[in-house]
Amino acid sequence: MKFNGTTDYIAANDLQIAVNAAIALEKPLLIKGEPGTGKTMLAHEIAKALELELYTWHIKSTTKAQQGLYEYDAVSRLRDAQLSDNKVHDIANYIVKGKLWEAFEADKKVVLLIDEIDKADIEFPNDLLLELDKMEFYCYELQRSIQAKNRPIVIITSNNEKELPDAFLRRCFFHYISFPDRNTLEKIVEIHYPDLENELIQEAMIQFEQLRNRQGLKKKPSTSELLDWIKLLMVNGINAEGLRQEAQQNKVPLIGAIIKNEQDLALIEQKYR
Amino acid sequence: MLLDFFLLLKKRGIPVSITEYLHLLEALKKDVASKNIDNFYYLCQAILIKKERYLDDFDHLFGLYFKGIETISDETIYQIPEAWLRKNAERFFSKEEMAKIQSMGGLQALLERIKELFKEQKGRHQGGNKWIGTNGSSPYGAYGYNPEGIRIGQHESRHRRAVKVWDKRQFKDLKDDVELETRNIKLALKRLRRITREGQAEELDIAQTIRKTSENGGYLQLEMLAQKKNNVKVLLLFDVGGSMDDHIERCSQLFSAAKYEFRHLAFYYFHNCVYEHLWKQNKRRWDETVASYEVLNKYNSDYKVIFVGDASMSPYEIMMQHGAVEHYNEEAGIVWLERFKKQFSNLVWLNPVPKDEWAFTHSIQIIQKFTENKMFPLTLRGIEEAILALK
Numbered sequence: 001m002k003f004n005g006t007t008d009y010i011a012a013n014d015l016q017i018a019v020n021a022a023i024a025l026e027k028p029l030l031i032k033g034e035p036g037t038g039k040t041m042l043a044h045e046i047a048k049a050l051e052l053e054l055y056t057w058h059i060k061s062t063t064k065a066q067q068g069l070y071e072y073d074a075v076s077r078l079r080d081a082q083l084s085d086n087k088v089h090d091i092a093n094y095i096v097k098g099k100l101w102e103a104f105e106a107d108k109k110v111v112l113l114i115d116e117i118d119k120a121d122i123e124f125p126n127d128l129l130l131e132l133d134k135m136e137f138y139c140y141e142l143q144r145s146i147q148a149k150n151r152p153i154v155i156i157t158s159n160n161e162k163e164l165p166d167a168f169l170r171r172c173f174f175h176y177i178s179f180p181d182r183n184t185l186e187k188i189v190e191i192h193y194p195d196l197e198n199e200l201i202q203e204a205m206i207q208f209e210q211l212r213n214r215q216g217l218k219k220k221p222s223t224s225e226l227l228d229w230i231k232l233l234m235v236n237g238i239n240a241e242g243l244r245q246e247a248q249q250n251k252v253p254l255i256g257a258i259i260k261n262e263q264d265l266a267l268i269e270q271k272y273r
Numbered sequence: 274m275l276l277d278f279f280l281l282l283k284k285r286g287i288p289v290s291i292t293e294y295l296h297l298l299e300a301l302k303k304d305v306a307s308k309n310i311d312n313f314y315y316l317c318q319a320i321l322i323k324k325e326r327y328l329d330d331f332d333h334l335f336g337l338y339f340k341g342i343e344t345i346s347d348e349t350i351y352q353i354p355e356a357w358l359r360k361n362a363e364r365f366f367s368k369e370e371m372a373k374i375q376s377m378g379g380l381q382a383l384l385e386r387i388k389e390l391f392k393e394q395k396g397r398h399q400g401g402n403k404w405i406g407t408n409g410s411s412p413y414g415a416y417g418y419n420p421e422g423i424r425i426g427q428h429e430s431r432h433r434r435a436v437k438v439w440d441k442r443q444f445k446d447l448k449d450d451v452e453l454e455t456r457n458i459k460l461a462l463k464r465l466r467r468i469t470r471e472g473q474a475e476e477l478d479i480a481q482t483i484r485k486t487s488e489n490g491g492y493l494q495l496e497m498l499a500q501k502k503n504n505v506k507v508l509l510l511f512d513v514g515g516s517m518d519d520h521i522e523r524c525s526q527l528f529s530a531a532k533y534e535f536r537h538l539a540f541y542y543f544h545n546c547v548y549e550h551l552w553k554q555n556k557r558r559w560d561e562t563v564a565s566y567e568v569l570n571k572y573n574s575d576y577k578v579i580f581v582g583d584a585s586m587s588p589y590e591i592m593m594q595h596g597a598v599e600h601y602n603e604e605a606g607i608v609w610l611e612r613f614k615k616q617f618s619n620l621v622w623l624n625p626v627p628k629d630e631w632a633f634t635h636s637i638q639i640i641q642k643f644t645e646n647k648m649f650p651l652t653l654r655g656i657e658e659a660i661l662a663l664k
Contacts, residue, residue, distance in 0.1 A: 014319075018315065018319035021316055024305050079493065170323070174322060
């Protein structure tokens, strides 16, 4: 089982090695990097490339670790008891399985994406230590332990909003997706928009790079912004010539796709004035 | 051979553990890296390094260990300014180590020794041996000398014919601008949480539900509650500039932790002591000030106030009218401090100066008296104590 990128996703060599190490050793892989460098996409593409099913667990600020395992729906059981439904005698009917449970139970190996783990409470990762290490947990209501039939490939993404605890990091492999260099960037654009005229790509890349290299930006534009922008240029029928003309008047067309906050916009405009 | 590399990483302060080393061996056994040095480097990186701020150090040590430094510039060694050495020595030695140094004839003697060693190292290098760190018997080792020293040679690597991946040092930028190590501070601040219920009722109130249901003669009646939220309100006042420049890093750690932890957080800056004006942005301190009266009016007395400052100044700046260093103040600093205390009964002062030294500065003692002994050092422990005092 080896991951070499897909036709829609360029995985750099270092990323491939990290993914393959995580697959071979059956350890979770923690992915960090600037927003928009394809952290979440990675899990989708691994699932696609290896033809495995993907389970996604999106983490929010209110997510508890327990929700990934299971939840006991006491309210519907109470309701059923009043309606004297027969279901009520079996507690298993009221256990709602979480994503981790579903992934553990799958007959084939699956990919499990725990997306944006840093959004949850600061103690959240600590509550998952054993579950990710041993790939099993205990369900008190059913009094049995749930064990992974096949250890899933676990991909965890983080945007670094919170520091993750060391004990958690010990159990993961780690990869930092850095912003792609020019060549890789061109390749990425090409697989997304294969029949784009070459000249436009070149011109767009130059302007994009200039914007990205601007000192003092709060949020540097990344790959996903570039792709959105090129798409917008295409939809609006702007070609390389048009792009150049605008540049001569010190303007970047559709800049809203690249620069997403007021201060940054003000900074860029200042330069052009 | 790999074990030495592992130990080198450990020695240079990269947090690696046996588990990770075993993982690496296992991965090698399973042939994940397919016997290619670049892939091997990527593999080591993925398995051994867990935080992006260590990536640059790792690149550096990897290059050092698996290649050895080929060129080292002669001039740079002789050009190390003494001030630099001294500054870094003070930064990187712990208290015990400083004591040890004293017993060896003081910093001056040690600096001489370091310089000597630099020269010696160059000589040895020309002899063809590997440089510092590879065999782990570096003469500085015992004194915890920082890898910074080695980086001197790095300028030269650009002239090498083939630049390896790890020599690109592409993670160099990540070293300093990542989030500071604030997890511990956040955990300490967490204790200040005051959980109250507000907003829409969406949690099941089990006790009430049972009561209402039994009152209802067994018919289920659900009772809901609003969710719990952290409702503590904090006003942070930072001393900036002057003597506080030495403590910037710790203050910004505290700030970033507090910003994350408290939903109701207000902060202002002052210089040395609070007077009639505070400011919100340090850059704009001269043209965008906020009247202290306004601050006192705006925030209710349920706000908890944390002063952060070294309280090290001339006593006049606190006690006297017109005593401030920067402007002509109509009322003495202590008058303003007292106004804050009157408004906010929950008030502590965090001081980045080590506690042992407080007794030597008169102004610190004045402030300490003003806070009624609620001054705490700006350390993890101090923050914990301060939080307890605020509760």
